[in-house]
Amino acid sequence: MDRIITSYSHLYDNKVIVNGRLLFYQENIVKFAEVLKSVYKQEQISYPKFYKMDAVSKLGFMAAELVLKEKSIAGFQPERIGVVLANSSSSLDTDIAHNETIKDRSAYYPSPSVFVYTLPNIVIGEICIRHKIKGENAFLISETFNSQMLSGYVEELFNNGRVDACLCGWVEVLGENHNAMVALVENVDRDKQGVDSAFNPLYFNMENLNLLITHN
Secondary structure, three states: OEEEEEEEEEEEOOEEEEOOEEEEEOOOOOOHHHHHHHHHHHOOOOOHHHHHOOHHHHHHHHHHHHHHHHOOOOOOOHHHEEEEEEEOOOOHHHHHHHHHHHOOHHHOOOOHHHHOOOOOOHHHHHHHHHHOOOOOEEEEEOOOOOHHHHHHHHHHHHHOOOOOEEEEEEEEEEOOEEEEEEEEEEEEOHHHHOOOOOOOOEEOOHHHHHHHHHOO
């Protein structure tokens, strides 16, 4: 069995790339939040909870949503689908917002709706709820995109028989800086059945992960 990337998305610099094609780009949008709202409406996504999420969760949710619109995971058991994401700033973007609500002791009013997102793995929870995924998951932290760490962790899940498919990638947000690349990896016997995919599949390895996040 081969590990194959069967679908991916890349959201960065107000651009949205899905399986190699430009899905969205508007140069005049200056706010990252407006980009996500525009893509949400363009793709006719219906999930009201989206608007309540923090920025990291919105970005990861959207990246996963676009991947799975192209390549369904309906054929896999929910317990056999994993999610492994990474970034460099953890939940710092939301931590800063939370700190603003508690730093003034004379007007101390922490917001529960903000506090609930002060863990980086909450984005994984949002994705799993949306797509009914119940398998292994992890959120990794590294200073920069580390394809060796990410691919190694995902390969370990496959090698240990924990998953048959896995969403993996990078979801980074800090202020207006945003960058997300999420890929769907599947166990595929290419010689026997080929690959039903929206683009020319890639072998899952460090080199191809780097390719997807740097050259589109």
